[in-house]
Amino acid sequence: MRRWLLCVWMFTMPDDVQFSPANAMALQAGSARERDVAIAIRGLTKTYPGGVNAVRNIDLDILQGEMLAIMGKSGSGKSTLLNLIGSLDKPEAGSVEYHGVDLRRVVNLPKFRREEIGFVFQLHYLLPHLTLLDNVALPLFGQAQARARASSALAEVGLAHREHHVPGAVSGGERQRAAIARAIVNQPRVLLADEPTGNVDSVTEEVLLKLFESLRAKHGMTLVVVTHEPTVAARADRIVHIKDGQIERIESKGNPTAA
Ligand code: ADP
Numbered sequence: 401m402r403r404w405l406l407c408v409w410m411f412t413m414p415d416d417v418q419f420s421p422a423n424a425m426a427l428q429a430g431s432a433r434e435r436d437v438a439i440a441i442r443g444l445t446k447t448y449p450g451g452v453n454a455v456r457n458i459d460l461d462i463l464q465g466e467m468l469a470i471m472g473k474s475g476s477g478k479s480t481l482l483n484l485i486g487s488l489d490k491p492e493a494g495s496v497e498y499h500g501v502d503l504r505r506v507v508n509l510p511k512f513r514r515e516e517i518g519f520v521f522q523l524h525y526l527l528p529h530l531t532l533l534d535n536v537a538l539p540l541f542g543q544a545q546a547r548a549r550a551s552s553a554l555a556e557v558g559l560a561h562r563e564h565h566v567p568g569a570v571s572g573g574e575r576q577r578a579a580i581a582r583a584i585v586n587q588p589r590v591l592l593a594d595e596p597t598g599n600v601d602s603v604t605e606e607v608l609l610k611l612f613e614s615l616r617a618k619h620g621m622t623l624v625v626v627t628h629e630p631t632v633a634a635r636a637d638r639i640v641h642i643k644d645g646q647i648e649r650i651e652s653k654g655n656p657t658a659a
Pocket residue numbers: 448449450452453454472473474475476477478479480481
C-alpha cells in the first residue's frame with residue numbers, strides 16, 4: 401500500500417518550486433570525466449529507524465550508457481540503494497551526483513526526478529481505471545502533446561494496439577511494458593528498475609530485456625537493474641553484488657571497473 405501511494409505521488413506530484421538554473425547549467429557543462437560517469441555515489445549510507453544499516457558507505461560510479469545489474473540476497477539493501485540513487489529516499493550520509501549535479505543541491509527534486517529518471521518496479525502500479533494511454537500520459541500532467549507523447553512511448557514498447565485498453569484487459573507482460581512506457585515518456589537519461597522481471601515468465605522476461613536493450617541502443621540510456629535472475633544479470637555490462645548493505649564485489653565484462 402505504501403508503495404502504491406508512493407507511485408501515485410511520484411507520477412502526479414505538481415511543481416511547487418522552480419528548478420535551479422545553476423543545476424541546469426551544471427547538467428549541460430561538466431568535465432570529460434563527468435560526461436563518462438552518469439551517476440557518482442560516494443559514502444552512501446542509510447540506517448532505518450530501529451537500527452537496520454540497510455546501506456553502508458557505498459562508493460560507486462555508474463557509467464553513461466551502461467547496464468548495471470545489482471544482485472544480492474533478499475534484505476541485502478538493493479531496493480534501499482536503488483531508492484537512494486533515485487532520490488525516492490534520503491541518505492543519512494553520503495551523496496549521489498547526476499552528471500556532476502549533487503541531488504542535495506537540486507531545488508525542485510520532483511521535477512528533476514521526473515525529467516532525469518525513469519522508474520520501473522516489480523509490480524506495474526498502473527492505475528486500474530485509466531487506459532494505458534492515460535496511465536502513460538500521467539507523468540506529463542496535461543502538458544501539450546501529452547497524449548501524443550504517451551502514444552509514441554506506447555508504440556516504442558510495442559503497445560500501439562493496446563492504448564485504449566485498461567490494465568486489466570491486457571497481459572502481465574503488456575502491463576509491464578506499459579509501465580516501461582510510463583517510465584520513458586519524459587525521455588529520462590537514466591532508467592532504474594527494481595526486479596522488473598520478477599513477476600513474469602521467461603518468454604516475457606526476454607521481451608522485456610530486448611526492450612531495455614533497444615532503449616539503451618536508441619537513446620543511450622543508463623540502466624540500473626536490481627534483479628534476482630542470473631539470466632537478467634548476464635545481460636549487464638557489470639554486476640554489483642551487495643551483501644549486508646555493502647558492495648561485496650563487482651563483476652565486469654571487460655569494461656574498466658569504476659567502483
Ligand atoms: P532488498 O531489496 O535487498 O531485499 P531492502 O533494501 O528492501 O533489501 O532492505 C534492506 C534492509 O532494510 C532489510 O533488513 C529490511 O528489512 C530493512 N528495511 C527496508 N525497508 C525498511 C523500512 N522502511 N523500515 C525499516 N527497515 C527497512
